[in-house]
Amino acid sequence: MSAIGSKGLILDENLLFERSTVGRCGYDLPVLDVPATQPESGLLRNSIEGFPELSEVDVVRHYTRLSTWNYGVDSGFYPLGSCTMKYNPKINEVVARLPGFAHLHPATPDHLSQGSLRLMYELQQALCEISGFPALTLQPSAGAHGEFAGMLMVHAWHHARGNKRHKVLIPDTAHGTNPATAALCGYEVVPIASDGVLSVEAVATAMDDDVAALMVTNPNTLGLFETNIREICELVHSRGGLVYCDGANLNALLGACRPGDLGIDVMHFNLHKTFSTPHGGGGPGAGPVGVSESLEPFLPIPVIVKEGTSYRLETDRAHSIGRLRTFASQFGILVRAYAYLLAMGPRGLKKATQLAVLNANYIRARLEGSYHLPYKQRSLHEVVFSDAGLPNDCHTLDIAKRLLDYGYHPPTIYFPLVVHGALMIEPTETESKQEIDEFCDALIAIAEEAKTNPHLLHEAPINARTRRLDETQAARKPKLKWDSRVG
Amino acid sequence: MRYLPHSDLEIQSMLKTIGVEQLEELFIGIPENCRLPRALDLDGPLAEAELLRRFQSMAAANAADDSWSQFLGGGYYDHHIPAVIDHLISRSEFYTAYTPYQPEISQGTLQAIYEFQTLICQLTGLDVANASLYDGASACAEAVLMSLRCGRNRTKILLSRGVHPRYREVIATYVRYLDVELIEVPLRADGQTDEKLVAELLAADVAALVVGYPNYLGVVEEIDALAKLAHSSGARMLVAAAEPLAMALYRSPGELGADIVVGEGQSFGLPLTYGGPGVGFIAARQQDMRSLPGRLVGETVDKDGERGFVLTLATREQHIRREKATSNICSNQGICAVMVSIYLALLGKNGLPQLARDNYSRAAYLREQIAALPGYSLPFSAPFFNEFVVSCSQPAAEVLQRLEQQKILAGISLLDDYPEIKNGLLICVTEQNDRAQLDGLVSALNGGAA
Numbered sequence: 001m002s003a004i005g006s007k008g009l010i011l012d013e014n015l016l017f018e019r020s021t022v023g024r025c026g027y028d029l030p031v032l033d034v035p036a037t038q039p040e041s042g043l044l045r046n047s048i049e050g051f052p053e054l055s056e057v058d059v060v061r062h063y064t065r066l067s068t069w070n071y072g073v074d075s076g077f078y079p080l081g082s083c084t085m086k087y088n089p090k091i092n093e094v095v096a097r098l099p100g101f102a103h104l105h106p107a108t109p110d111h112l113s114q115g116s117l118r119l120m121y122e123l124q125q126a127l128c129e130i131s132g133f134p135a136l137t138l139q140p141s142a143g144a145h146g147e148f149a150g151m152l153m154v155h156a157w158h159h160a161r162g163n164k165r166h167k168v169l170i171p172d173t174a175h176g177t178n179p180a181t182a183a184l185c186g187y188e189v190v191p192i193a194s195d196g197v198l199s200v201e202a203v204a205t206a207m208d209d210d211v212a213a214l215m216v217t218n219p220n221t222l223g224l225f226e227t228n229i230r231e232i233c234e235l236v237h238s239r240g241g242l243v244y245c246d247g248a249n250l251n252a253l254l255g256a257c258r259p260g261d262l263g264i265d266v267m268h269f270n271l272h273k274t275f276s277t278p279h280g281g282g283g284p285g286a287g288p289v290g291v292s293e294s295l296e297p298f299l300p301i302p303v304i305v306k307e308g309t310s311y312r313l314e315t316d317r318a319h320s321i322g323r324l325r326t327f328a329s330q331f332g333i334l335v336r337a338y339a340y341l342l343a344m345g346p347r348g349l350k351k352a353t354q355l356a357v358l359n360a361n362y363i364r365a366r367l368e369g370s371y372h373l374p375y376k377q378r379s380l381h382e383v384v385f386s387d388a389g390l391p392n393d394c395h396t397l398d399i400a401k402r403l404l405d406y407g408y409h410p411p412t413i414y415f416p417l418v419v420h421g422a423l424m425i426e427p428t429e430t431e432s433k434q435e436i437d438e439f440c441d442a443l444i445a446i447a448e449e450a451k452t453n454p455h456l457l458h459e460a461p462i463n464a465r466t467r468r469l470d471e472t473q474a475a476r477k478p479k480l481k482w483d484s485r486v487g
Numbered sequence: 488m489r490y491l492p493h494s495d496l497e498i499q500s501m502l503k504t505i506g507v508e509q510l511e512e513l514f515i516g517i518p519e520n521c522r523l524p525r526a527l528d529l530d531g532p533l534a535e536a537e538l539l540r541r542f543q544s545m546a547a548a549n550a551a552d553d554s555w556s557q558f559l560g561g562g563y564y565d566h567h568i569p570a571v572i573d574h575l576i577s578r579s580e581f582y583t584a585y586t587p588y589q590p591e592i593s594q595g596t597l598q599a600i601y602e603f604q605t606l607i608c609q610l611t612g613l614d615v616a617n618a619s620l621y622d623g624a625s626a627c628a629e630a631v632l633m634s635l636r637c638g639r640n641r642t643k644i645l646l647s648r649g650v651h652p653r654y655r656e657v658i659a660t661y662v663r664y665l666d667v668e669l670i671e672v673p674l675r676a677d678g679q680t681d682e683k684l685v686a687e688l689l690a691a692d693v694a695a696l697v698v699g700y701p702n703y704l705g706v707v708e709e710i711d712a713l714a715k716l717a718h719s720s721g722a723r724m725l726v727a728a729a730e731p732l733a734m735a736l737y738r739s740p741g742e743l744g745a746d747i748v749v750g751e752g753q754s755f756g757l758p759l760t761y762g763g764p765g766v767g768f769i770a771a772r773q774q775d776m777r778s779l780p781g782r783l784v785g786e787t788v789d790k791d792g793e794r795g796f797v798l799t800l801a802t803r804e805q806h807i808r809r810e811k812a813t814s815n816i817c818s819n820q821g822i823c824a825v826m827v828s829i830y831l832a833l834l835g836k837n838g839l840p841q842l843a844r845d846n847y848s849r850a851a852y853l854r855e856q857i858a859a860l861p862g863y864s865l866p867f868s869a870p871f872f873n874e875f876v877v878s879c880s881q882p883a884a885e886v887l888q889r890l891e892q893q894k895i896l897a898g899i900s901l902l903d904d905y906p907e908i909k910n911g912l913l914i915c916v917t918e919q920n921d922r923a924q925l926d927g928l929v930s931a932l933n934g935g936a937a
């Protein structure tokens with residue numbers, strides 16, 4: 001898409017409810033081959049007010065049209081920093097749908113679920129090898145859910161020792177879910193300032209007997225490796241605390257560095273990022289958590305154990321923090337992640353990391369003259385620019401919206417919060433040099449437009465399906481569902 | 488390395504632009520003492536054909552093929568999934584998109600989620616719903632936290648023993664280190680939550696009463712009476728539905744007085760997949776809108792005045808006030824929510840109630856047949872939906888084991904969760920169980936061949 005993205009045949013489509021026609025139905029039931037019975041009438045519902053009535057073809061057209069209003073990784077480059085939007089291999093979808101996996105009920109006894117248990121066990125072992133942690137749980141349903149599991153284990157560890165620590169240190173480069181998670185676990189959040197990379201001194205100053213843990217994202221949200229991490233871990237441990245690592249950015253470390261070797265006590269993975277499972281416009285994710293030996297007793301139940309050649313789910317664990325979801329895991333996501341891991345192998349994973357870092361640094365080199373680079377350190381898999389110095393009242397949002405006109409999904413904007421007007425670009429390894437060159441050309445052209453024709457930025461997008469949407473109105477007068485009376 | 492597009496020449500040229508010679512030099516940010524000095528010890532790489540064979544052999548080790556007939560429910564239900572669903576969600580514009588942070592190029596996902604929110608409101612009879620949570624149990628735990636936010640100084644939660652045992656465990660995990668007391672309300676002999684005890688336990692410091700719909704034992708609760716009690720002491724009535732299809736047959740929880748309704752949406756078009764991913768839903772009344780956890784999609788207009796949709800009320804989320812967020816939810820179950828919407832749209836206003844009625848009839852038929860067998864009895868008399876408990880004269884595990892020989896997964900033993908029910912077995916019926924299967928189960932339970 002080197003030229004400005006063009007508008008194709010994009011069909012309009014009302015809401016499901018507005019397309020409804022009385023008497024239609026898109027589904028036929030099997031014949032009822034037992035006598036029809038009814039519970040007592042006082043319990044019964046009259047009808048589902050407002051529910052749509054549509055034929056199968058109505059439904060197919062509806063969603064097919066909606067899909068054309070979306071942009072996905074298969075549509076093009078998706079450089080959302082921290083979100084790691086890499087290509088989603090198609091074989092992953094095939095294996096996740098194998099009937100032996102897809103039709104397995106979660107209450108099936110262990111001895112009849114050996115295939116799934118084996119897959120989970122092997123994935124667990126592989127993730128331990130990749131991260132350097134001796135034990136791991138696959139249970140959490142997303143990164144933030146993994147954070148929650150991890151911080152509960154931290155809490156349980158202190159609790160078991162009679163420690164009454166109530167604070168958690170979180171650097172300013174952390175993801176927004178980190179402080180929210182700490183608060184959810186009943187902790188008070190103490191922010192610490194970093195200068196891109198967290199210093200030992202900053203942690204030393206903040207560290208006291210009330211601090212249960214430090215929660216650090218590594219590489220952090222600036223794409224920088226926390227160079228002092230070993231010393232920081234030692235310091236936190238020496239003062240009785242633990243170190244949590246947000247491992248969402250593990251894509252930068254595969255085969256290069258294992259967080260578990262550095263003294264970190266607990267870390268979550270975002271399988272849907274690093275291991276190529278599709279994000280589905282919101283989820284699902286999977287957020288396994290690796291832990292050090294001392295935290296192992298606190299792992300959530302169930303725990304997968306291998307005995308001889310068979311596997312089972314163990315629930316009888318005296319010190320466990322308990323259960324985090326109804327059943328054992330986001331199994332379908334695990335299948336995809338494991339397929340990716342095996343397809344890549346150790347060499348492939350290492351290469352993926354190298355190319356992800358190559359791509360990010362290449363973008364950095366190409367854009368450095370056109371956009372302000374607030375942190376000069378060599379970044380890993382992502383690079384953060386800002387809108388500082390752009391003329392004519394052009395800001396990050398305008399750049400993002402103008403990129404839509406060029407046919408690209410914009411980078412993450414206004415995050416991390418430490419950079420004013422941030423543009424956080426993460427190309428991942430699955431983008432080719434051509435793709436990246438074209439994207440950089442577009443961004444350079446936009447920087448030029450900011451000087452010569454800022455109107456184009458302020459009016460953008462003009463080529464997307466909708467013009468700029470009024471988010472203020474949406475928040476001021478929230479309308480969260482369709483209502484037949486209001487229309 | 489089929490997923491990696493770079494040629495060696497391209498790598499060289501990129502390195503040159505950056506001003507380094509080797510890929511390794513790009514990693515100078517990682518101190519030497521943090522580097523992994525060896526190669527990872529992992530399997531692979533595998534070609535696609537090898538990968539497929541390996542996964543097929545693992546999948547084949549599960550009892551998930553058509554030769555089995557199964558009556559397992561307990562929070563995950565084997566319904567037929569219309570072919571349309573997989574076809575539509577396999578459109579990569581849906582499944583390869585991220586959370587819709589850029590609404591102008593995400594209207595497909597945003598409108599689909601807005602429709603999901605609407606469908607959930609219509610089904611539950613409530614005013615607002617969010618864009619999904621991880622699963623039924625975690626949604627239930629989030630709803631408990633929500634009721635605590637709504638009821639400021641209230642610190643107690645009344646939890647019916649009929650609520651799904653796994654949901655209760657997850658709630659306990661979520662409040663483990665908070666200043667909250669969970670109080671279990673026992674069930675009456677007929678299987679319903681004991682109203683008298685609820686009345687006694689309700690006090691000014693109770694934030695919510697949590698009850699199943701139907702409960703884990705398949706029993707339909709008297710939500711309206713319980714809701715009146717809860718409201719009389721200012722507590723929220725929280726209803727948790729493991730099988731929300733029941734809402735298409737029975738009066739909606741909203742109509743019966745529920746303030747918050749959560750549940751598992753897997754029933755609506757998601758494969759069983761060993762318990763995940765499913766999709767948690769949560770709906771509430773208007774007054775509690777700002778306490779809802781997770782993402783919300785709202786309607787708005789664009790610069791030309793055209794209708795459009797955006798993620799909204801983000802100040803409740805982790806982006807802005809961070810440690811004051813209503814939850815830490817970031818990824819939810821976007822594509823699963825769209826699957827639910829497609830399913831509900833296909834079945835619609837007429838198909839969904841019909842499915843619920845048929846499943847009730849099938850369950851009623853089986854229940855009656857089993858009750859007539861020697862050695863089996865029905866402990867509960869209250870109304871039920873698609874699942875019911877049978878008391879066996881032998882330990883349930885023995886019955887299950889015996890039927891396994893005939894390739895029948897007859898149900899879930901209640902020994903661990905409800906030891907007070909003698910040899911309890913929870914049996915579930917869906918439209919996937921035809922009469923031949925139902926009769927086969929009856930005959931096998933009776934000691935005959937399936």
Ligand SMILES: Cc1ncc(COP(=O)(O)O)c(C=O)c1O
Nearest residue numbers: 082142143144175248285817818
């Ligand atoms: C650094 C970081 N941590 C945590 C998360 C939360 O992960 P999830 O969305 O899977 O809950 C994200 C996701 O955006 C992230 O980028």
